[in-house]
Amino acid sequence: MKAVIMAGGEGTRLRPLTATAPKPMLPIGNAPMLEHIITLLKKHGFDEVIITVAFMANAIRTYFGDGSEFGIRISYSNEDSPLGTAGSVGNCRELLESTFMVISGDVLTDIDLGALLEFHQSNKATATIGLKSMENPLEFGIVTTNDDGTVGRFLEKPTWGQVFSDTINTGIYVLEPEIFSYMPVGKALDFSQDVFPRLLEDSIPIHAMVCEGYWEDVGTLEAYLNAHKDILDHRVDLEILGFMVDKGVYFGDGTEVHPTALLEGPIIIGDNCRIGPEAKIRPYSVIGSNSRISKHAEVDRSVIHENVYIGEGSIIRGTIVGKSCDLRRSVHTEDGVVLGSDCYVGDGAQLFSKVKIYPSKTVQSGATVLTSIVWESKGTRSVFSSNGVSGIANVDIGPELALRLAMAFGSNLKPGARISTARDSSRAARMLKRALMVGLNAVGIDVADLEVAPIPALRFHVRNTSSKGGLAVVLDPDDPESVVIRFIDENGIDLDEASQRKIERGLAREDFRNVLASELGELDFPARNTEFYAQSLLEQAEIGRIRDRNFKFVVDYGFGVSSHIFPSVLSKLGGDVLGINPFSSTKRIVESDQSANMSRLSELVVTSRSEFGIGIDSVGEKIILVDNTGRILSGFESQVIFCRLVAEANPSAQISVPIGSPKALRNAVTRFGGTLHFTKRSTSGLMEAASPATRGRDLVAGVEGNFIFPNFLPGYDGCAALVQLLSLLAVTNRTLAEVVGEIEPIRVIHDSVITPWESKGIVMRILLDGIGDQETTLIDGIYAETNSSWYLVAPDPVEPITHIWVESDSEIEGVSILSSLRERIAVIVNDSSGLRLR
Known part of the structure; x- marks a missing residue:
């Protein structure tokens, strides 16, 4: 027995979900709606189906x-132009030589198709329609029947004044091939409006x-x-896909749920999910x-499609989220919100009721979205952040993106050039590194792979x-x-x-x-690079004086790759060194708590009576200092310490x-006769200050434990x-x-104000116009200083916020x-005119 499944509709009322997928595939x-229909047909003995396709076939x-x-x-019949319900079925006439069923591919039903077929055959009918009683028939075609069970009248989508029955046309038909004589080839036709009325005109009963x-x-x-x-x-x-693990709770294969997660049935969780x-x-x-x-x-009363990421602390209520969407931390959505596929919603964004976000759109962090986003992107994301290309592994950054990034990078270099990884x-x-190497080779770039190595060692090799x-x-x-x-x-x-x-x-x-x-491109593996790096590092040290001092301190390697290199360096410097977390372990990095690690380091410094402790981050670039009392020093304090010691x-x-x-910091450096130069706060700004073009720098000191010693390497190196x-x-x-x-009190305080991207320029202009006679510097944002205080206002390059630093x-x-300053920025942002100076 054959059946025709009509699956050519666009499903415009289901947009934005159907902007990138045909309605039957939602x-x-x-599982797609169409798959449920095929399963139902198979259950009732149909062994062959013809699917009519048009939109996104x-x-x-x-x-x-x-x-x-x-x-x-399964076979397919393609509509080159819209033919309507009957026209699309008529397009398959050469494949339908006996009784067949017609059913829509975009409905959800468990109707007994076998009973309908048996009813049709027992009445020896030419056409039989499946009806259904509905409480609200306004959106459907109404059908009335005569006493003998035949159709008396059709009316498509009536008003309440036209309602004369509660039985509607389900669009499920059993038909005989004779009906094709009422369906001209290639003409757009509808069963209810064109074909069935003609049968009734010719006194051919429709059951x-x-x-x-x-x-x-x-x-x-x-x-x-x-x-x-x-x-x-x-x-x-x-049939619900998966297996029931608790009352009303269904899991797919490979799904993992954390023991502390709360699951309240009835719910369905698909394959390979992580809760x-x-x-x-x-x-x-x-x-x-x-x-x-x-x-x-x-997630509450919501439908989340496949490959979706819901960030920490987000609340998704009464929402439909299309496939491959990325919702970051603390996103809130209200009832009726719909996101098309491949959307990005930044941290803290709020989407109000009934908002529709069309596919591939970006909602910026902190945004409040009151109206639907159809055409505009509402804020675009650049690929690069402050430290490179960053994102959640296999969500934001997968092997495909890594491959294309490497090809784009390599295409800007001459063929045969060499890149270290x-x-x-x-x-x-x-x-991801393997994908990067493939991408480089694909555009004719040779690769020198250092395999597992800290970023400073890579910089050393490149330089x-x-x-x-x-690439690291x-x-x-x-x-x-x-x-x-x-x-x-090439400068590292x-x-x-x-x-x-x-x-x-x-x-x-x-x-x-x-x-x-x-x-x-070629691929090779340079030998002994880490040894050369370690030897060069020792050449920069005052080895004799260090040995004479016989330092006693604690080092936390943070389970990073610095543990592969640094113990051998310290062994040549003498002293008493206690190393903790002295091996590389991704699992331990992921599971460990930074504050707990620092507390342990602090405790060990005190109990071992060490002079100080130092924590090196997992990538080998930044440090945190702990003094002999176990106090964890702030980034500003560490900055002052290094600058003071270098100047002294x-x-x-x-x-x-x-x-x-x-x-x-300024007082400490000038006290010893050193010269201070100011630069941007960004990584690129600090490294530019350490580049070969800026000669003569002895130290570039950031405020996050990030220090550069240009005479050795122009990059962060813990x-x-x-x-x-x-x-x-x-x-x-x-x-x-x-x-x-001896450090003077440091009274720097910081805050930030949410600032939409389109308001950042206005904020900075109005603030600058209102400064008056204060001495200002515009290296990075607006820096203004008086005898007793200074402040810095700077827009964040990645997030929709404006930073404020003040010291007095x-x-x-x-x-x-x-x-x-915070209130003034908020007024500018919230000003209804967007421009009026208050």
């Missing part, structure tokens, strides 16, 4: 193929049967959500395959060999779920913004170089620091920072405790300045 309970053909995977034969069971035309977004509720309430006889700690999946929620619900997130010990970094740059893949020290791809130029510093934009343009245009097979050891020292550094600290303390014959005790001799005055 998932219901994690390839999506249907690709998924179902010839039907062998589904245990049924109708009121069918029992569930039937729902999933034609609206509200009906789409209700259909899922009906499935979970078992109002429709439908994080203390996440909440509330009743009537459906989670698509390969989706991740982060810790403390909540390195990674940390994580599996995510290993996977001291013929490499034209480097590491876990983000601030978020172990994320990875960072670092791009390094991070790629400048102009070069980053070239890569972004090439990526967007897919403007990659094509090379012949004989021109593909070398009275003619040239030191660069970011604008907005504390007064104590190991070099420790070696230099030992050298400086030895040369000046000081202890860290003494230096800490009086704590009360500092808080007052900060509050005044």
